[in-house]
Amino acid sequence: MKNIFIVLLLISFCPLNAQNFKAYQFYDQKGKEIDTDKLVRKLADYDVVFFGENHNSSINHWLQLKITEALHLQKNGQIIxxxxxxxxxxxxxxxxxxxxxxxAKTLKDSARLWNNYATDYQPLVDFAKIQKLNFIATNVPRRYASRTAKEGFESLNNLTEKDKRYMARLPIKVTLDTPGYPEMKAMMGDHADGTKVMNFISAQAIKDATMAESILKNIQPGKTFIHYNGNYHTKEFGGIYWYVKQKSPNLKMAVISVSESENPELNFPEKDYIPTDFNLIIPADMTKTY
Known part of the structure; x- marks a missing residue:
């Protein structure tokens, strides 16, 4: 009788619709779950790791920091x-x-930091500072990407040699064979002006090509270069990954992509999703930093 009472008491305090809540789940390219320990061991074998992100995702940024810390240990500090x-x-x-x-204040006053720098990127920069790691500013200055979007690549030829140092070497190949770029074209619509469409794609290309060149200029043998970028810049092995691959096809590179899910189990996406080497699935209602 006593045991029955205990069971009834436990049931009364446990709602029948209780469920486990998952904050994230990593999968490999075949859709198999992979834990973070195994993920880090695998990442240590790569020359370059692209860690995609949704810019305003708190769990995405936290995982970037934790995976970086773990990879630093796994590689005995040999990371960039x-x-x-x-x-x-x-x-x-x-x-x-x-x-x-x-x-921190002087850096904020003298550099163009993103509005969410303090919450989302400063922890990574501070980790690099404490561990005495190189942290590479890889992107093209936004003024040149903006100029490209408005006036096209040709307008960049008029820049000074000093200005050109801040972007990938011209001319930059732009092709719709690059994964992601046809999607950008489709977003503009069939009736959009052809020149404007290509200028828009070229502005993305100068970012991707410049980040690729920055990685290639700063990579070191035996070290893993971890690059943090918006998911679209390496989605489906396009963007930055594609440009690095054109220049250095023998580099061993991995892409971590991110996708949001309404499903509390964070199952591997089955439709309209092209997986990369590793795939991070996070809740769609996860706290956003802005």
Whole structure:
């Protein structure tokens, strides 16, 4: 009788619709679940790891930090960090902060930091600072991407040689064979002006090509270069990945893509999804940083 009472008591405190809540789930390219320990061991074998992100996802940024910390241990410190969120001409300011010559306020006042820098990217930069790691500002200054979107690639030829140092070497190949670019064209619609469409895609291309060149200029034998970028920049092995592959086809590279799910089990996507090497699935209602 006593045991029955205990069972009834437990049931009364356990709602019948209770369920486990998952904050994230990693899968490999075949759709098999992979835990973070195994993921880190696998990532250690790559020359370049692209860690895609949804810019406003809190769990995405937390995982970037934790995977980076774990990979740093796995590789005995032999890693290099780099990010889309920092532009090439701000590398000196970033270096000054990493070397302890700038404080956080001076960096903020002197560099073009994203609005969510303090919550989402400063933890990675501070980790690099503490561990004395290189952190590479890989992206083209936004003024040149904006100019490309408005006036096309030809307008960049008029820049000074100093300005051109902050972008990938011209001319830059732009082709709709690059994964992701046909999707951008489709977004513009069938009736959009052809020149405007290609200028829009070219603005994306100058970002991708510049980030690819920045990685290739700073990669070192035996070290894993971890690059943080918006998911679209490496989606389906396109963008930055594609441009690196054109220049250095023998580099061993991995892409971590991210996708949101309404399903609480965070199952592997089955429709309209092309997986990359590793695939991070996160809840659609996860807290956003902005």
């Amino acid at each position: 960090l780099g990010a889309e969120m920092f532009e090439r001409d701000n590398q000196p300011q970033l270096n000054q902060y990493l070397n302890g010559k700038f404080d």
